[in-house]
Amino acid sequence: MHQTPTAHRIDPATGAMSHAAGQYEKRLRDLAGIYGDAGAFDRATAAEGDRIVYRVHDVRPAAKHGDLIFGTTFMEPGRIGDEFYMTRGHIHATANRPETYYGESGQGVMLLETPEGETEVIEIGPRTLVYVPPMWIHRSVNTGSEPLVMSFCYPSDSGQDYEIIARAGGMAKRIVADGEGWAAIDNPDYRPRDAEEIARVYATTD
Ligand SMILES: O=P(O)(O)OC[C@H]1O[C@](O)(CO)[C@@H](O)[C@@H]1O
Numbered sequence: 001m002h003q004t005p006t007a008h009r010i011d012p013a014t015g016a017m018s019h020a021a022g023q024y025e026k027r028l029r030d031l032a033g034i035y036g037d038a039g040a041f042d043r044a045t046a047a048e049g050d051r052i053v054y055r056v057h058d059v060r061p062a063a064k065h066g067d068l069i070f071g072t073t074f075m076e077p078g079r080i081g082d083e084f085y086m087t088r089g090h091i092h093a094t095a096n097r098p099e100t101y102y103g104e105s106g107q108g109v110m111l112l113e114t115p116e117g118e119t120e121v122i123e124i125g126p127r128t129l130v131y132v133p134p135m136w137i138h139r140s141v142n143t144g145s146e147p148l149v150m151s152f153c154y155p156s157d158s159g160q161d162y163e164i165i166a167r168a169g170g171m172a173k174r175i176v177a178d179g180e181g182w183a184a185i186d187n188p189d190y191r192p193r194d195a196e197e198i199a200r201v202y203a204t205t206d
């Protein structure tokens with residue numbers, strides 16, 4: 001049976017996508033543990049824990065293999081201490097699944113890390129497409145003063161593993177405010193993955 005081709009209009013200002021099947025929000029209080037400054041996070045959450053940090057619209061086709069999940073991420077501007085608002089971040093549970101992100105509006109960076117701990121930081125903004133290759137942990141960060149809106153696409157059998165970041169004490173770098181711009185600084189809590197864990201990640205491929 002053929003599936004029906006579809007078209008989806010994206011509002012670059014809000015990330016609203018026509019005929020989106022699913023939508024979820026992450027609020028400040030959902031994001032405990034991802035920011036370096038725990039005191040600043042607790043103060044922000046006490047004051048405005050309900051505040052939406054990012055919202056995802058997506059379409060998840062029926063087929064698990066060989067199909068694509070696509071949608072949009074809308075992220076508010078803001079900071080916890082010096083650190084910009086960001087997504088939780090993950091590696092795909094089947095780690096060799098890639099992803100693309102396309103900038104719709106606003107300015108941000110994709111923070112990318114290999115299992116071995118190598119970092120890449122790539123700026124994203126309107127009409128920039130960022131390719132996240134297989135095996136890279138990825139997180140998006142809003143470094144601007146306006147909402148960051150991106151569309152994304154990844155294989156529908158990817159899955160998300162969030163624990164890989166938590167186990168390492170975060171990602172190796174943190175993206176912080178630096179004057180009018182941003183800087184990537186070392187995360188002092190980062191514990192590099194050992195050879196056994198790295199091998200486990202490389203085994204979750206097919
Ligand atoms: O799943 P996270 O790390 O919270 O980030 C959300 C973003 O990542 C995705 O899971 C895509 O990889 C989308 O839902 C969204 O772009």
Ligand SMILES: [Fe+2]
Pocket residue numbers: 090091092099138154
């Ligand atoms: Fe992803």
